[in-house]
Amino acid sequence: GAVVSQHPSRVICKSGTSVKIECRSLDFQATTMFWYRQFPKQSLMLMATSNEGSKATYEQGVEKDKFLINHASLTLSTLTVTSAHPEDSSFYICSAPTYRGTETQYFGPGTRLLVL
Amino acid sequence: AQKVTQAQTEISVVEKEDVTLDCVYETRDTTYYLFWYKQPPSGELVFLIRRNSFDEQNEISGRYSWNFQKSTSSFNFTITASQVVDSAVYFCALMGSNYKLTFGKGTLLTVNP
Numbered sequence: 001g002a003v004v005s006q007h008p009s010r011v012i013c014k015s016g017t018s019v020k021i022e023c024r025s026l027d028f029q030a031t032t033m034f035w036y037r038q039f040p041k042q043s044l045m046l047m048a049t050s051n052e053g054s055k056a057t058y059e060q061g062v063e064k065d066k067f068l069i070n071h072a073s074l075t076l077s078t079l080t081v082t083s084a085h086p087e088d089s090s091f092y093i094c095s096a097p098t099y100r101g102t103e104t105q106y107f108g109p110g111t112r113l114l115v116l
Numbered sequence: 117a118q119k120v121t122q123a124q125t126e127i128s129v130v131e132k133e134d135v136t137l138d139c140v141y142e143t144r145d146t147t148y149y150l151f152w153y154k155q156p157p158s159g160e161l162v163f164l165i166r167r168n169s170f171d172e173q174n175e176i177s178g179r180y181s182w183n184f185q186k187s188t189s190s191f192n193f194t195i196t197a198s199q200v201v202d203s204a205v206y207f208c209a210l211m212g213s214n215y216k217l218t219f220g221k222g223t224l225l226t227v228n229p
Contacts, residue, residue, distance in 0.1 A: 032215060038159075043207065043221045091159055097215040105151075105217060107161045 006108035023094030029074035030096035038091040050077040084115040122220035137193045139208030150191045151209040198227045
């Protein structure tokens, strides 16, 4: 079946550094991908929509200058957390919608970010 | 605006008991999709089911069954004869015409031996 991968699966960094997370659709093309964030014991919250060939659209309250999104190709979207701080520590998950007989979404395995 | 409500924050049962997880949704879209995902401690979301708004047939897959009631905007999930491996957080989600998923807050299911 369709697979979406994320890299890295886990990252620990110092406060102030930038972290890049990659999301790849492995066997289908995705003109759109979504980035979600999940804090411990909470639900997934949509951060932004990544659009191939155009700017990402951000949900209300999400700082676009802090969470840079680049949809470089039809199979790759990257999320860069710039100048990360401890409050950015979270579980980041990407997803990509596709049509396989019906509309569906495939999720990546997620990336755990810990900012010290 | 879309909204998904999972009123049960935590449920604890003993193995072999049946358990139903509730999900109520709100949307203005006439075409939409409902999902259930399982999230074990590893964090990866495990897809369980997708149902579109035009298909109200209930579905059974092994010990899992789903009851979609459009009249009450509910999409409940029942696990029959629960097992310890069923312990996880379960999310109900709604996808509208813009492909964005709105998740409920999740229900933590603990199945005790």
